[in-house]
Amino acid sequence: MIALRNLRKSYETAEGRLEVLRGINLDLGAGERVALTGESGSGKSTLLHLVAGLDRPDSGEIVIGGRDISKLNDRDRAAYRRTEVGLVFQQFNLVPSLDVAANIAFHAKLAGRHDTVWENELVERLGIGKLLSRFPEQLSTGQQQRVAIGRTLAARPGLVLADEPTGNLDEANGDAVLELMLSLSKETGSTLLLVTHSQRLADRLDRQVYLRSGKLE
Known part of the structure; x- marks a missing residue:
């Protein structure tokens, strides 16, 4: 599903060039759920952004589904x-002008995979059926996170990238959200790469990789 080969990324800073990722090699199988852990500043979010196609590496390959997306x-x-x-992501990035129902359908419609039956199932599983006519500003943090997860999974993506998805939640809500993500990603067959600082949460996934000073251990 995913093959990262000798991935490198650096940025210019006031003190000079900072190498954030220094030769990352990682394979993820289809449907595998992997926790990416490491100290703050180790490059976890940078790696996720590269795999998401939000940024380009300086060198190396990001092969997903047989093609190098970095090219x-x-x-x-x-x-x-x-x-x-x-x-x-922690920021949720819900569309403020759309109600919950429209936010959930948004990505699926863009992807050409709008499925009302599947969306209704997600709404029920996420426990947000009474919130569909509300707007993001009317939701609690936990409710916004559930809507963000619903929007992501409504499109049935082959790959889900989550950056500290429970970071804004208390332990009980964080556990509930992670359980939903794991259950729903398994049902859809999605590969999940999840960044977390919590060893307790990381232990729930299939495998863990640790990023230290730009290299995987």
């Missing part, structure tokens, strides 16, 4: 993000 032009990378990958 795609801007239009094709946008199509990849729209149809093949789902993103769940």
Whole structure:
């Protein structure tokens, strides 16, 4: 499903060039759920952004579904993000002008995979049936996170990338959200790469990889 080969990424800073990723090699199988852990500043979010096609590496390959997405032009990378990958970040990024029902359907419609039956099932599983006519500003943090997960999974992406998806939640709500993500990603057959600082949450996934100073251990 995913093969990262000798992936490198650096940025210019006031103190000079900072190498964030220094030769990343990683394979993820189809349907595998992998936790990406490591200290703050180790490059976890940078790696996720590269796999998501939100940024380009300095060198190396990001082979997903048999093609290197780092070599795609801007239009094709946008199509990849729209149809093949789902993103769940701490910021939620819900569309403020759309109600919950429209937010959930948004990505699936862009991907051409709008399925009302599947969306209704997600709404029920996520426990947000009474929130469909509300707008994001009317929701609690936990409710917004559930809506964001529903929006991502409604499109049935082959790959789900989650960056600290429970970071804004208390332990009980965080556990509930993670359980839903794991259950729903398994049902859809999605590969899941999840960034977390919590060893307790990481232990729930199939496998863990640790990023230290830009290298995987």
